[in-house]
Amino acid sequence: MSSDALTGSSMNSELTRLTAAELAQKIHSREVSAVEVTQAHLDRIAAVDDRDEGVHAFLHVDASAALSAAALVDESLDAGTAPASPLAGVPLALKDVLTTSDMPTTVGSKILEGWRPPYDATVTARLRAAGIPILGKTNMDEFAMGSSTEYSAYGVTRNPWDLRRIPGGSGGGSAAALAAFEAPLAIGTDTGGSIRQPAAMTGTVGVKPTYGAVSRFGLVACASSLDQAGPCARTVLDTALLHEVIAGHDPMDSTSIDAPVPDVVEAARRGASGDLRGLRVGVVRELSGEGYQPGVRSTFEAALRQLEALGAELVEVSTPHFRYALAAYYLILPSEVSSNLARFDAMRYGLRVENGATSAEEVMALTREAGFGPEVKRRIILGTYALSSGYYDAYYGQAQKVRTLISRDFAAAFEQADVLVSPTAPTTAFPIGDKVDDPLAMYLNDLATIPTNLAGTTAMSVPSGLAPEDGLPTGLQIMAPALGEAVMYRVAAAYEAARDAEDGGPLIQRVPGLEVSA
Amino acid sequence: MSAPASTPGLVDYDEVVERFDPVLGIEVHVELNTNTKMFCGCPTDFGAEPNTQVCPVCLGLPGALPVVNRAAVESAIRIGLALNCSIAPWGRFARKNYFYPDMPKNFQTSQYDEPIAVNGWLDVELDDGEVVRVEIERAHMEEDTGKSLHVGGATGRIHGAEYSLLDYNRAGVPLIEIVTKMIPGTRERAPEVARAYVTALRDLLRSLGVSDVRMDQGSMRADVNLSLSPRDSGVLGTRTETKNVNSLRSVERAVRYEMTRQAGVLLDGGPVVQETRHFEEASGTTRPGRRKETAEDYRYFPEPDLVPIAPSQEWVEELRGTLPELPWERRKRVKAEWDLSDEELRDLVNAGALDLIAATVAEGAPSGEARSWWVSYLAQQANTRGVELAALPISPADVARVIELVASGELTNKLARQVVDGVLAGEGAPDDVVKARGLAVVSDDGALITAVDEALAGQPDVAQKIRDGKVQAAGAIVGAVMKATKGQADAKRVRELVLERVNA
Numbered sequence A: 001m002s003s004d005a006l007t008g009s010s011m012n013s014e015l016t017r018l019t020a021a022e023l024a025q026k027i028h029s030r031e032v033s034a035v036e037v038t039q040a041h042l043d044r045i046a047a048v049d050d051r052d053e054g055v056h057a058f059l060h061v062d063a064s065a066a067l068s069a070a071a072l073v074d075e076s077l078d079a080g081t082a083p084a085s086p087l088a089g090v091p092l093a094l095k096d097v098l099t100t101s102d103m104p105t106t107v108g109s110k111i112l113e114g115w116r117p118p119y120d121a122t123v124t125a126r127l128r129a130a131g132i133p134i135l136g137k138t139n140m141d142e143f144a145m146g147s148s149t150e151y152s153a154y155g156v157t158r159n160p161w162d163l164r165r166i167p168g169g170s171g172g173g174s175a176a177a178l179a180a181f182e183a184p185l186a187i188g189t190d191t192g193g194s195i196r197q198p199a200a201m202t203g204t205v206g207v208k209p210t211y212g213a214v215s216r217f218g219l220v221a222c223a224s225s226l227d228q229a230g231p232c233a234r235t236v237l238d239t240a241l242l243h244e245v246i247a248g249h250d251p252m253d254s255t256s257i258d259a260p261v262p263d264v265v266e267a268a269r270r271g272a273s274g275d276l277r278g279l280r281v282g283v284v285r286e287l288s289g290e291g292y293q294p295g296v297r298s299t300f301e302a303a304l305r306q307l308e309a310l311g312a313e314l315v316e317v318s319t320p321h322f323r324y325a326l327a328a329y330y331l332i333l334p335s336e337v338s339s340n341l342a343r344f345d346a347m348r349y350g351l352r353v354e355n356g357a358t359s360a361e362e363v364m365a366l367t368r369e370a371g372f373g374p375e376v377k378r379r380i381i382l383g384t385y386a387l388s389s390g391y392y393d394a395y396y397g398q399a400q401k402v403r404t405l406i407s408r409d410f411a412a413a414f415e416q417a418d419v420l421v422s423p424t425a426p427t428t429a430f431p432i433g434d435k436v437d438d439p440l441a442m443y444l445n446d447l448a449t450i451p452t453n454l455a456g457t458t459a460m461s462v463p464s465g466l467a468p469e470d471g472l473p474t475g476l477q478i479m480a481p482a483l484g485e486a487v488m489y490r491v492a493a494a495y496e497a498a499r500d501a502e503d504g505g506p507l508i509q510r511v512p513g514l515e516v517s518a
Numbered sequence B: 001m002s003a004p005a006s007t008p009g010l011v012d013y014d015e016v017v018e019r020f021d022p023v024l025g026i027e028v029h030v031e032l033n034t035n036t037k038m039f040c041g042c043p044t045d046f047g048a049e050p051n052t053q054v055c056p057v058c059l060g061l062p063g064a065l066p067v068v069n070r071a072a073v074e075s076a077i078r079i080g081l082a083l084n085c086s087i088a089p090w091g092r093f094a095r096k097n098y099f100y101p102d103m104p105k106n107f108q109t110s111q112y113d114e115p116i117a118v119n120g121w122l123d124v125e126l127d128d129g130e131v132v133r134v135e136i137e138r139a140h141m142e143e144d145t146g147k148s149l150h151v152g153g154a155t156g157r158i159h160g161a162e163y164s165l166l167d168y169n170r171a172g173v174p175l176i177e178i179v180t181k182m183i184p185g186t187r188e189r190a191p192e193v194a195r196a197y198v199t200a201l202r203d204l205l206r207s208l209g210v211s212d213v214r215m216d217q218g219s220m221r222a223d224v225n226l227s228l229s230p231r232d233s234g235v236l237g238t239r240t241e242t243k244n245v246n247s248l249r250s251v252e253r254a255v256r257y258e259m260t261r262q263a264g265v266l267l268d269g270g271p272v273v274q275e276t277r278h279f280e281e282a283s284g285t286t287r288p289g290r291r292k293e294t295a296e297d298y299r300y301f302p303e304p305d306l307v308p309i310a311p312s313q314e315w316v317e318e319l320r321g322t323l324p325e326l327p328w329e330r331r332k333r334v335k336a337e338w339d340l341s342d343e344e345l346r347d348l349v350n351a352g353a354l355d356l357i358a359a360t361v362a363e364g365a366p367s368g369e370a371r372s373w374w375v376s377y378l379a380q381q382a383n384t385r386g387v388e389l390a391a392l393p394i395s396p397a398d399v400a401r402v403i404e405l406v407a408s409g410e411l412t413n414k415l416a417r418q419v420v421d422g423v424l425a426g427e428g429a430p431d432d433v434v435k436a437r438g439l440a441v442v443s444d445d446g447a448l449i450t451a452v453d454e455a456l457a458g459q460p461d462v463a464q465k466i467r468d469g470k471v472q473a474a475g476a477i478v479g480a481v482m483k484a485t486k487g488q489a490d491a492k493r494v495r496e497l498v499l500e501r502v503n504a
């Protein structure tokens, strides 16, 4: 079709509906330019991302940085140079928890309002080296603490499926940007489910890689032993392509794994065109029923039937210690948070509140009082208590023992099954304001995702249809052993292909139009 | 004891040791001289412009992560081995959490309950040759803090200051903390044992080459713990920890002062308060640190950003192979080689000259000359300047070169001292000083012969006496020649020439 046949904007909206793999193919064959692709997404952001009424996935958009990165890709391709990566020229939305030397990094907190880091996170640097233009920074719960983005200091992100609902969290901005077709690729971080739960609630794909698979250098810490950055996209293949860009050993992160990155792109391609015969899929008894919304249960059961139809053998596995996971998580995480967030003291960067203070101590206290939101304060207080002398053994010490037991449960389960599955989240996206004043109800969102973080293994969420009762997306969680990403991607791609075939196309295409009517 | 009840006075030292047994404990912090910091690649040079040796990691910027400096771990293991410690096969760093503006992360990364080296000892020789074995509890790695400069206010302390300046150059410099077990039974010699221990430790660390060990620059800092038990009771008293002890002499004074102060408190019926005290250099006393309203709870927990340190047996043994001759081994060897008496050896050790002499010998100088230079002329110079011998700005290699120049006849002893003066004045190496000051011996016989002939002609009566066989009269002519050549002639050669030319 000739470009004359289309107006610029309809051509643009065509581009934003494509997958990253399709966009890369068009850019690398010079059918479209990287600048056009980036501009199309910037236009889409301008059309749907209004802070007050729109999706509000982005806290910061840098059109000129994104366009000049795209222009560099075009120049290099024009000069006949091979693309810097399979995703060169395809733009991306970056969670505002990873440092960027050319954009602010706020972590969704007032305490870092306007802070411009002097350095790029390793993930950021790898994206740049891969020729991936960064459109901007996405919204999140403050310091990645939350499951709805309602704890962002800069306003909530709205779920593109229903703007009155939350998009999940903490990485709701990245997931919503994908679901709203504002970006074909995004980066999230997952401490207890912050990639997977928003993916489930927005009908997108999100992967929490094995702990240490992706460098944490430049990832503003929530809980160091749990945090892991990972790829997000609308398809399993796109997620795999991004996974290979960001994963790999980094000498700047001592906890980074010095091992080859599993060939997840090959696994995703193989999965999409093959079946799952000979593969054992473990259904986690403790994560497969109690307390789930009916539509979550029914779509999960449908997913199990689909996996079976693909030839997988379903086995039931038991993980008796998972029931303690939430309690252990809410001791370990706040403990690390209380220490990691101590550095925000107004002495070197970020917010500074003096208000007539006469000592450094007072400045620190006033700044932290004004700069941290309620959930962050709640966890700092919890963690300070859990680590204090006399309580350490009873709380932090016990929680670490639970962590070991959960790892053993996983190890035993992976003796019986190649991957484990569960619903990603117990409910579909809930209305904005529903749980914001009930921390315990909010914490229950992460029941199924937390064990993976505690064990340092890998897991992902793929769309598993719409819940009949509310028409909102649900997610299937697939869990694999440490560095077992390849088999996980293979299962996810096979399931995605089967479900798309059954549904007559990708679920995500059913997201309602979001343009503010002219 | 007639001190008023409100402020107990000091007790006479003899009375203290008659009534109490002091129990010592010493913690020494040593800054390692690695090229880079403990957890990042920043340089560690002392004295750089403030905040020029910093990066996201040592500034604790959000997102930055530490990576352990392998060279620092090597130094820690070598120190542990030299202190006869066991090296832990596995250990984690911990976070010590507290808020202070000069600490960028508001926690210090430190080995807490899993130190790299444990259970060692160091033999310490006192002035009279008695050897005390000090048991080492642990040596562990940690990072230094930045420095605060409090501006305004009278005291230079944070209290009352108008504002404070922060320099993070030191933040993250690798530190090793070496902690002794309790040192009981030192009685009246406690102050001396404390000083001797810190001295021995300093010499050991210097010979390992792991630190500058400059107490005046803070690269070695001692905290002295002391308690008193009623004599022969074995009942432990309450201890105080005295900080800011910045010289070897201060270590001794601080222990002595705390003994007399605590005895005063106890004899007055009061309890000794467990507290941190600060040593005041000028008065030789200690004062309490600012009392905290709440007990400090450091909330230690394992550092999740670092993986455990797990030195392999092979690595440890490889490092053991790199240990140099340690000070006590060197003493034993030197004593035999130089044929020294116990007393002579001790004098050299006490003067801080032994290592310098040994190093000078290692540079090729004969031991006799090397000893002579360090214990006489250079010792005088150090004394005049009020510094330790090792702090003189002259190296053993310089001294060895001066000795060589004398031996070859290029310098006389008198000229040699002038060359040394030049080196000490910062004029460069001995050869530079010789050249710049024109101090070479006049060894050109032609010039000397002219001077000798002139001197003989000037004193014909003396010349005649020599010719008559009164050889000792030659001294007057030699003197005249030396005067004419401004002392730059080799007197021995002048004398030979006088005897030669008088009959010419």
Ligand SMILES: [Zn+2]
Pocket (backbone or CB within 6 Å): B037, B040, B041, B042, B053, B054, B055, B056, B057, B058, B059, B172
């Ligand atoms: Zn640094």
